[in-house]
Amino acid sequence: MNQSPLHVLLADDDEDDRMTFKDALEEIRIKTRLTLVKDGIQLMDYLQQDDCDYPGIVFLDLNMPREGGIECLRKIRNDKKLKNLSVAIYSTSASESDIEDTFIKGANVYIKKPNDFTSLVKVLEEVITINWQYHNSDLNRENFVLSL
Amino acid sequence: MKLHVRFDMVTVCKVVLQERLEKLGIPFELNTLGEVEFQDTITLAQQEEINQDLKKYGIELLDDQKTIFVQKIKDTIIELVNMDEKISSAKFSDFLAQKLNYSYGHISKLFSDVTFTSIENFIILQKIERAKQLILNANLTLTEVAWKLNYSSVQHLSNQFKKTTGITPTAFQRIIKMRRLQSDQTS
Numbered sequence: 646m647n648q649s650p651l652h653v654l655l656a657d658d659d660e661d662d663r664m665t666f667k668d669a670l671e672e673i674r675i676k677t678r679l680t681l682v683k684d685g686i687q688l689m690d691y692l693q694q695d696d697c698d699y700p701g702i703v704f705l706d707l708n709m710p711r712e713g714g715i716e717c718l719r720k721i722r723n724d725k726k727l728k729n730l731s732v733a734i735y736s737t738s739a740s741e742s743d744i745e746d747t748f749i750k751g752a753n754v755y756i757k758k759p760n761d762f763t764s765l766v767k768v769l770e771e772v773i774t775i776n777w778q779y780h781n782s783d784l785n786r787e788n789f790v791l792s793l
Numbered sequence: 794m795k796l797h798v799r800f801d802m803v804t805v806c807k808v809v810l811q812e813r814l815e816k817l818g819i820p821f822e823l824n825t826l827g828e829v830e831f832q833d834t835i836t837l838a839q840q841e842e843i844n845q846d847l848k849k850y851g852i853e854l855l856d857d858q859k860t861i862f863v864q865k866i867k868d869t870i871i872e873l874v875n876m877d878e879k880i881s882s883a884k885f886s887d888f889l890a891q892k893l894n895y896s897y898g899h900i901s902k903l904f905s906d907v908t909f910t911s912i913e914n915f916i917i918l919q920k921i922e923r924a925k926q927l928i929l930n931a932n933l934t935l936t937e938v939a940w941k942l943n944y945s946s947v948q949h950l951s952n953q954f955k956k957t958t959g960i961t962p963t964a965f966q967r968i969i970k971m972r973r974l975q976s977d978q979t980s
Contacts, residue, residue, distance in 0.1 A: 674909045722976075745964060749971040755959070774910050778918060788925045790968060792959025 650676040651773060654700035656688040656717065657681075657735070658709045662758075666704070666769075669762060673770040675777060685712025689720055692727055699730065702776050704756075707736040715750065722751040729786060731776050748790050755792045768793050809850050817843065837862060863907045865893060866900060867915070874919045874942075885916055921957045924950065928966055935962055 653670060657663050663681050670677050680700065682688045688705075689712070691697065703721070705714035714734055721727045733754035734747050744755045754772050759765045771793065779789050807823060814821050819839065820832040835843075837858065844854045869892050873885060886897040889912075893900055904912050920942050927938045939950040954962045 745960075745968060748960075748968045749975060751972065774908075775918070778908070778910070778915070785922070785926070788922065788929070788969065790958055790960060790965060 650678045651702070651777065652680065652698065652700040653677045653702055653704065653773070654680045654682070654688070654691070655704045655706075655735075656683070656685060656709065656714070657704075657706040658684050659706070662706070665762065665765065669765040669769050672766045673773060675770075675773050677773065684709045685714070685717040688712075688717055692721070692730075693724075699727075702731040702733060702754075702773070704733045704735045707734060707739075715747065718747070718750055718752055731779065731786070731789065733772055744792055748792075753786070753789045753791065757793070806852070809852065810847075813846055813850070814843070817846065819843075859903060859907050862893075863904055866904055866912070869893065870912070870916055870919055874916070874923050885912075917953060917957060921954055924954060924962070925965065928962060929969055 655663060655666050657666065663683075667679055667681070670679055680691070680698075682691055685705075688703075692699075692703075705717055707714040714736070718732055718734070721730055721732060728751075731753045732751065733756055734752045735756050735758060737758050739747075739755070739757065747755055754776075756768055756772065759768055772791065775791060776789075779786055810823060810829065814829065817839075819835060822830045822832075824830055840854060840858050847853065866889065869889055870885070873888060886901075889900055890897045901912050904915070908915070924938050924942060927933050927941065928935070933941070935947050935950065939947045942950065944950040944953070951962055954960075954965070958965065960968070
């Protein structure tokens, strides 16, 4: 394959979670390259660089110190340069209404963090495959919502 | 006894390409290494033939032609999904095979190799996308959308919608409405 790898960005304050995510991402079939940041402030600093290497999809942990996922999501959707980014919310658990609320705020994907590695690989593969279709098949990103 | 040889890889590759392509009888010219220029356009079948022939030398045509073919498959599917006439999913495979002039097996394998998903999944994704558009823009009821996209029942559409997106069609409708409302307020 000569497709360039999909650039994935993860913002998560837990080091173990970041490492598990990295390992899981390496298991999926679509080639990716990963950028890791530790919290929302680092994330926004990264995204607002002048020569930013924009990711194809951003995974946001909901609960991070300094600046949480929802606040980042709001900033991303209100920024002209960033508002078309695919954003996946990555959280330990949530009620149906929390999920719906994040979608209304502009998230494309909601993932409940799975408890085991195999499920995580499966979930990531699904998200990335579908996101890839939105990239490559001219689908309307405004209608892209996926809850897993 | 051992003799040692030294290869000049560039010459090896050029000679192999030259000989094989001459054998296939398609007029061509070798540009800088890695690029072959053909005087006439060559068909997908010919490309496949070249690919097969060069494979045993470890030479492979780059994937552009595959990507182009996959694009054709996608375009055909999108055309079918967006047709106003109702289409049953069984007809998709016949239609694709006929239109692209390959067996469905070949089409389907190539598609999965390049996109990491199956044609069946892609069709479902496209149908659900179309359902989303219809729900949002055409003011159709779910029953009408199900009928238009040839689902056997509203239940079937709802199930596939939920399975593909994780949310129900009604929740989807609510979310997009609220989202639009919110972005109207902030902008």
